Amino acid sequence: MTRGAFFSPVFATILRDRRLGLIVCGAAALQLTLSLFGLPGWTCPVFHALGVPCPGCGLTRATLFLLRGDWKQALVMHAYAPIFLIALVAITVCTISPKNQVERIILKTESLERYTGITFILLSGLIVYWLARLLLLQSAFVRLIQG
Amino acid sequence: MLQILSTVVGIGCIICWIIVVIKMFQDAGVLHGILGIICGLYAFIWGWMNGGRLGLKNIMMIWSLLIIINLVLGFVGGFRIPYITPSATP
Numbered sequence: 001m002t003r004g005a006f007f008s009p010v011f012a013t014i015l016r017d018r019r020l021g022l023i024v025c026g027a028a029a030l031q032l033t034l035s036l037f038g039l040p041g042w043t044c045p046v047f048h049a050l051g052v053p054c055p056g057c058g059l060t061r062a063t064l065f066l067l068r069g070d071w072k073q074a075l076v077m078h079a080y081a082p083i084f085l086i087a088l089v090a091i092t093v094c095t096i097s098p099k100n101q102v103e104r105i106i107l108k109t110e111s112l113e114r115y116t117g118i119t120f121i122l123l124s125g126l127i128v129y130w131l132a133r134l135l136l137l138q139s140a141f142v143r144l145i146q147g
Numbered sequence: 148m149l150q151i152l153s154t155v156v157g158i159g160c161i162i163c164w165i166i167v168v169i170k171m172f173q174d175a176g177v178l179h180g181i182l183g184i185i186c187g188l189y190a191f192i193w194g195w196m197n198g199g200r201l202g203l204k205n206i207m208m209i210w211s212l213l214i215i216i217n218l219v220l221g222f223v224g225g226f227r228i229p230y231i232t233p234s235a236t237p
Contacts, residue, residue, distance in 0.1 A: 010178040023192050031188065040221035042188050045164045048217070049157030055185045123181045 007117040012110035014091060015102070021095035028088055032067075035060045053145040055130035059084055061147075077144065080126055153220050156213050163210035167194040170201050 014020055027042075034041035046054040062081035065074035074081045090109075094102045113119050133141045167190045172180030174197065183190035191210065198204045 008176055008178060010176075010182060020192070020196060023196070024189070027188055027192060040218055042191075042214075043160075043217060045157065045160040045187050049154065049161040054187065056187070059186075119178055123178060123185065126185055127181070 007114055007120060009110045009113040010119045011087065011090075012106050012113055015094040015106045015109060018095055018099075021091045025088070025092050025095055031060055032064060036064060047145065051142065053130075053134070053141060055126050057145045063088075079129060080122075083122065149220060149223065153217070156217050156220065159213045160210060160217070163206050163213065164190055166206050167191070167203060167210075170194070170197075170203060174201060 014024065031041045041060075044054050044057050046052060047057055058078040059081060062074045062078035063085055065071075065077060066081045066085055078084075090105075094106065137144075164187055168180060168183040171183040171190060171193060175193070179193070183193065191207075191214075194203050194207045194210070198207045
């Protein structure tokens with residue numbers, strides 16, 4: 001694997017693809033709304049079948065806590081909730097804003113990803129965070145996700 | 148009975164998800180693949196968007212059907228089936 005494979009822009013690709021952005025925003029909004037009213041929405045395939053939480057498990061509820069202003073509970077549930085929310089806001093802004101206005105933001109994001117590898121760092125960090133919770137907290141982590 | 152059915156549906160979902168994630172690694176790159184592992188919903192959306200091009204349409208149909216069955220089971224079981232309670236969302 002080359003450095004380019006890990007430092008290739010991913011977030012900028014999502015920001016540029018307005019159709020993908022629209023679907024991601026819609027799905028996220030639907031998931032958050034369903035979860036807010038205690039209705040069944042998207043279930044994690046890993047947790048559903050194996051009972052083991054995946055790296056993204058707890059993000060929906062953590063984001064809801066964050067939207068309510070409960071930072072402490074949000075970070076206990078999932079430390080990546082603020083990053084997820086920022087990403088979601090960025091995708092929404094780039095999807096609904098005129099194309100010529102967001103092009104500069106997309107180009108800056110692309111160069112940031114390419115030169116700093118921030119996406120790779122964040123995604124690797126999420127895997128490490130998940131492994132730490134899974135190995136160190138074990139049953140407490142599963143209980144937290146089960147609710 | 149519902150629990151067994153729910154587990155079977157869950158295993159079906161995980162197989163479809165693995166197939167899509169493998170395609171993500173092959174077609175979109177390492178980081179998209181990791182994103183697909185982290186967020187199953189993203190893998191699902193990506194699968195539908197690229198299903199026609201990559202020959203994933205049948206897999207996506209099956210996965211969607213399993214999700215619908217999962218939701219129906221959730222309603223029938225009164226949200227009390229393990230791992231499909233509302234709190235077990237990602």
